[in-house]
Amino acid sequence: MPQRAVNTKTSTYSVFKDFKELTKVGLAVSVVFSSIAGYFLAVDSWSEVNWTIVAMLAIGGYCMVGASNAYNQIIEKDIDAKMDRTKNRPVASGRMSVNTAFAVASLLAIAGVVILYIINPKTAMFGAISIFLYTCIYTPLKPITPLSVFVGAFPGAIPFMLGWVACTGEFGVEAGTLFLIQFFWQFPHFWAIGWFLYDDYQKAGFSMLPTGRKDTKTALQAILYSIWLTVVSVFPATGLTGSLNLSIPAAIIVFVCGLWMIWAAIQLYQKRTNKAAKSLMLVSVTYISLIQIIFVIDKFLF
Secondary structure, eight states: OOHHHHHHHHHHHHHHHHHHHHHTHHHHHHHHHHHHHHHHHHSSOGGGOOHHHHHHHHHHHHHHHHHHHHHHHHHTHHHHTTSTTTTTSHHHHTSSOHHHHHHHHHHHHHHHHHHHHHHOHHHHHHHHHHHHIIIIIIHHHTTTOTTHHHHHHHHHHHHHHHHHHHHHSOOSHHHHHHHHHHHHHHHHHHHHHHHHTHHHHHHHTOOOSTTSSSSHHHHHHHHHHHHHHHHHHHGGGGTOSTTOOOOHHHHHHHHHHHHHHHHHHHHHHHHOOHHHHHHHHHHHHHHHHHHHHHHHHHHHHO
């Protein structure tokens, strides 16, 4: 193969790889998954699923979170260069210029809001709010106060309810419940990450834990938020959340998943090790995806 062809192929792959890292493709896909799950929970029946809306929600959602992540990496480029887990990001490493990253972020933000607006104005509004909170409030607060996790929980909780708003065009008790589920989930999840990455965050001057230390008070708060998460997750079984319902069998399964989450948080409290924190993080990631699947299956089977 000619050298020029090899270089072109390598260059194309590098650009694609940098784009994935700039937009944090793993996180973006999880956001899209949450949004689509929220949409399916809002639709009346499987036959009424509008796959065009689903596709637009997926693309618009990816653009939304991709823009937020790209802006974040521009703002934190010097900080990212200090941490082992982020120093090879495109902007922090110098592989991508700030101007290029800003152009990509801005195009994604505009495209995301426009696509979500075509679905309905409220969906676009919440998408724009998410980008603003993540970029303009959460990111600047990270080096200043652990309360940044609280602020970041708001844009982080929007995707699950965004799908409901995309389907119905309304924000009511149903969308609010979906928001609360993902809101409470944020805390044990990110505190677990802040725990086992504590030393790396210290290099950048970040204090992500509620007490600023890897202590029992931080672990206790992870337990408490896991309990609240479990309560909110099974609450739709009471029939008090409008048209968002959960059957008793599904509620039992969700409750057991919640006990698993609480158990992982208790293990962190008892052991206070990085291994226990990583375990809680993995359990939390599994938990949120699993209960979303359970909610959707329950919607169409019961």
